[in-house]
Amino acid sequence: MAETTHGTGGLKYDSSKRSWPNEINIFIALVIIVAIFELLGQVLPYMNGQSFLFDTNDRFDSIFNEARLQIIILQVAIIGIISLGVTQVIISGGIDLSSGPLVAATAMIVMSFAQTELVNGNPNPKAVFGPWAFDLPVLIPIIVGLAFGAFIGAINGSLIAFTRIPPFIATLGMFLICRGIAQWWTRGQPVSFPTDSYAALGAGMMPVLWFVLLAILCHVLLRYTVYGKHTYAIGSNEDAARMSGINVKRHKVMVYMIASMLAAFAAIVLSSKNLTAQSGMGLFYELYAIAMAVIGGVSLTGGRGSIIGTVLGAMVFGVIQSGFTYIKLDAYFQIMAMGAIIIGAVVLDKWRQQRSSMRI
C-alpha cells in the first residue's frame, strides 16, 4: 500500500514515507572519519604514506588491510555487547553505570566454575573451589554468569522502579558494589586456567560472532516486539506509558535485567578470550559502552536511538581508537580525545533535538 485517498478533504496519505533515518548520518560520519585517517596517513610526514584502510603492501588477498579491520571489530565486539544492553536502558530513559565492574565481578565468579583440574599435568595453581568445581560442563559457568547478571540487573531495576531513586545513583552504587565483589571474591587474586570448552567461547573471532548475533537479537527485540515498543514509550513519556496501561515498573526491571545479562555475557566472552579473570577488568567499559550508544544516536533523554545506530557507533568508536594508534597518538591523549568525542556526540544530539522540535 503506497498511497490511499482518505478523509473528508480527500487528502493523500502516503503511509510508506518515512523520514530520513539518523543511522545514515552516523554511517556518513563513519566514512568521513575513515577518510580523515586515510588522509592523515598521506599527509603526516612521519607516516611515510601508509594507508589506514587499504592493503598497500599486498599482504592480503583483498584490497583492504584485513588485519586492521579485524582488530577494530574484535576490539569493539565485547564492549559492543555491553552497549547493546546500555542502549535499551538509555532508550527507556535510564542509565547504567554498573556494567564495567559487573563485567569484572561476573568474570571472577564465572571463571571459578570454569577451571580445569590439571594444568600441564600439575594441579591448577589458581583453584578457587575444591575438586567439585573442576572441569564442569561449559553450560554451568554460562548459566551461573547469566543468573548473576540477571540478579544484579533485577536489583538495579527494582531500586530505580520502586524506590524512585535516580538511575545514575542506583547504578553508581552498584558500580562500587560490583567492583568490591570482584576484589573480595579471591582477595584480589586472578582466576585462571579454564577448560578447553570454556576457552573456545571467546577464541579467535568468536567475540565478533556473539556481537553480531546479539545485535540482531536486540534489534528484533527493540524494533518488532511489544517489549521494544514499551521501552521507547517509557523513555519518551513515562506518564503516557503508565496511562496507557503499561506496567512501567515491571518493564524497567526487565530492561535492566536484560542489560546486565548482556554485560554478564560480555564478561564470559572476555574472560574466555583472555583465559583469565582479574578484579580490575572492564575498566571504563561502562563509559565506553555509553559512548558507543551516544555516538550511535541514542538520546540520553530517552525515547530515541536504535541498535543499528549503536552498532555503527561502536564501529566509529573502534575506528577512532585504532586510528589514534595508527597516527601514533600518545595513549594519554587518546583517552582525552575520547572524552572530547563523547562530549561532542552529546552536543550534536542536543542540536538535533532542538532542530527537530523547531520543525513544527
Added chain:
Amino acid sequence: MSDIILETRNLTKHYGGVHALQDANFTLRKGEHVAIMGDNGAGKSTFVRQITGVEQPTRGEIHFDGKPVHFAGPLDAREAGIEAVFQTLALADDLDVSDNLFLGREKTRFDWLGPFRFLDYKAMRDDTLAALDKTGVKIPNIRNTIQNMSGGQRQCVAIARTATFHSKLTIMDEPTAALGVQETAQVENIIRTLKEQGEPLILISHNMRQVMDLVDRIVVFRRGRICANLRKEDTDGQDVVAYITGAKTQPEYEVAEAL
C-alpha cells in the same frame, strides 16, 4: 435495556477535608453530547477523574452501560469502553501515530512469546487509517512521530484513539484550550462527526460558543456540586453564566446547596 450509557449516583470525592465533589447525580443517554461547565475548581475535572478510573470516589456509584462499575485504574475504564482525551495529552513524542493509538494494547502475533511477542504493524496501520477516516482527522503521514506535529494534529491523534477502539463513551477535557482557530475548527468538526455517528460524548469546555454549537445539554458544576442541568434549547449564554457564577441555581439542586 435502557438507553442510559452512564449514570452516577451521589458520586463524592473528598481530598482530606476538601470536598471536591459532592453527591453528583449525572446521567448521559446514548448518542447524547453533554457539556460540563463551571469555574476553575468547581469539580469538573474531579468528576472526570472518578469516571475514568484515574481516582477512586470516596462515595457513590457509577453505572456504565447498565452495570455498576468500579474502576481500579484508567485501564479498567478504558477496557469498559470509556476513552478520555486529557488536557495533558498522553502521547509519546518519539513514537508515530499508530504506535500511540495502540500503545498499551498493541495488535500482536506469536503471543506465546509473552512480553517479547511480535507487533503486527500492518494491522495497526490499517486500523489507524480506518480510525482517521472515521473521525475525519487529517494527518499527512501516519509514520510521522508526534514531535513533528502541530498542537492540533496531536489533539486529533488523541481523539482518533477513541474511534480506533469503538469506545462507548468519549470524554474530552478542554480539547481546544491550547489550539489556534483553524485547529479548533478541525477538532470541532471531529466532535460533529462523532455526533453524526451517534457516539456519546462528555465535553469539558470554557468556550461558550463552542458548547452552544456542539452539545445537546449543559451540566453546570459549582463548588463541587451540580447546580444546573440545562437543555440547550431552553437556555442561552447569559443564563449559563448566571449558573456558573452562582447568581442562579435550579430549584431541584437548591436543597443540596442549602445543606
